[in-house]
Amino acid sequence: MANAPRSLQAFYGGTFDPIHYGHLKPVEALAQVVGLSQVTILPNNVPPHRPQPQASSEQRKTMVELAIAGNPLFRIDCRELERQTPSWTVDTFEALRREAGPQQPLAFIIGLDSLLSLPTWQRYTRLIELCHLLVSRRPGYPVTMREAQHQTWLEAHLTTDVAALRQLPAGKIFLADTPQYDISATDIRERLAQHQPCDDLLPGPVLQYILSQKLYR
Ligand code: ATP
Numbered sequence: 001m002a003n004a005p006r007s008l009q010a011f012y013g014g015t016f017d018p019i020h021y022g023h024l025k026p027v028e029a030l031a032q033v034v035g036l037s038q039v040t041i042l043p044n045n046v047p048p049h050r051p052q053p054q055a056s057s058e059q060r061k062t063m064v065e066l067a068i069a070g071n072p073l074f075r076i077d078c079r080e081l082e083r084q085t086p087s088w089t090v091d092t093f094e095a096l097r098r099e100a101g102p103q104q105p106l107a108f109i110i111g112l113d114s115l116l117s118l119p120t121w122q123r124y125t126r127l128i129e130l131c132h133l134l135v136s137r138r139p140g141y142p143v144t145m146r147e148a149q150h151q152t153w154l155e156a157h158l159t160t161d162v163a164a165l166r167q168l169p170a171g172k173i174f175l176a177d178t179p180q181y182d183i184s185a186t187d188i189r190e191r192l193a194q195h196q197p198c199d200d201l202l203p204g205p206v207l208q209y210i211l212s213q214k215l216y217r
Contacts, residue, residue, distance in 0.1 A: 006166050008034065009100060010134065011077070012109040013042045013089055015185065016060050017053035018210060019067045020202040022183030024074075026136035027109055029178040031073055034134060034162055039109065041068065041076045045086040054189060055215055057081045066205040088122040093130040097170075105169050106131040112141040115173075119150045128157055132165050133173045139182040143175065192216040 012027055019041075027039055043060050046052055053060060061078055068074035079095075080087050093108065100106055108131045110118075115135045118124045127133075137143075145151040157173040159165070164172050183201050191198050193216055198207060210216060 006103070006105050008036060008105045008107055008132075008166050009040070009096075010034075010036050010038070010107040010109055011040045011042050011092075011096065011131075013044050013080075013092075015046060015053050016041070016043050016064055017055050017185050018060070018063045018188060018202060018206055018215075020183050020185060020188055020206075021200075022111075022138075022181040024067060024203075025181055026111070026138075026176075026178040028073060030109065030134055030136050030176045033176050033178070034107075034165060034174070036073070038072075039074050041074055042080055042092065043076070043078065044080045044089075045083060055213075059209075059213060059215065063206045063209060066209055067203045069205070090121070090123045090127045090130070093127060097130045103169055105166050107134050107165065108132070109134045109136065111136050112138040112143065112175075115154075116141060116145060119145070119147070119153075125153075128173070129170055131170050132168075133157075134165075135173065135175045136178045137176070137180050139180045189216045 014023060016023065031039060041064055043064055045057070055063065061076070061081060064076050068076065080092060089108065093106065096106060110133060112135055115133065121127065145154050154173060157171060159172040159174055162174070165174060188198055188201055192210065
């Protein structure tokens with residue numbers, strides 16, 4: 001069937017220090033809207049000049065595994081964590097594109113805060129040639145770029161057409177109207193350091209693991 005719609009392979013990068021419901025719930029909603037059957041979580045290494053995660057790579061990986069256990073929507077790919085050097089998202093997508101071939105639709109899922117900082121990312125204009133961007137909303141972040149030239153760039157790529165995400169291998173930005181969760185890993189780390197409850201903010205098994213490992217104290 002030459003014209004059968006292609007699947008859309010979606011990836012979700014982040015530090016996940018720790019993974020929380022602000023990561024998981026919007027992506028589950030996004031998967032419904034866009035029709036994703038699988039989302040691959042890509043925990044990243046953090047470049048040495050940036051503040052380092054408090055949890056080790058192994059602990060961040062374990063927390064992701066605990067968070068997604070029994071949820072067939074998610075799988076984990078540890079290629080960035082296993083590399084000894086921090087890798088740019090664009091380099092990871094160069095590799096994913098080589099593996100998937102030129103026609104396969106690929107997507108990178110990001111929160112609105114990441115979209116707004118995208119112009120500071122390494123070779124971000126190349127990134128959009130390699131994949132689509134699926135953007136989930138995040139409380140407190142406007143839907144416009146700070147600089148006019150970046151807004152022009154954004155508008156040139158925006159689509160509201162879900163079908164376009166399968167018809168083209170890359171190049172579109174889809175802003176999803178997903179439910180908003182005012183949760184950040186920073187806030188969770190601060191709350192845990194102050195012995196405040198976090199039960200509503202992240203999956204129970206992840207919280208149990210954090211407590212057993214004495215993380216974020
Ligand atoms: P930190 O507070 O340590 O900066 P974080 O909670 O923002 O962490 P990251 O691991 O840095 O989480 O984010 C990974 C991805 O998840 C990013 O694209 C980010 O925009 C998105 N994200 C994180 N929290 C939310 C949220 N509450 N709603 C929507 N997207 C989110």
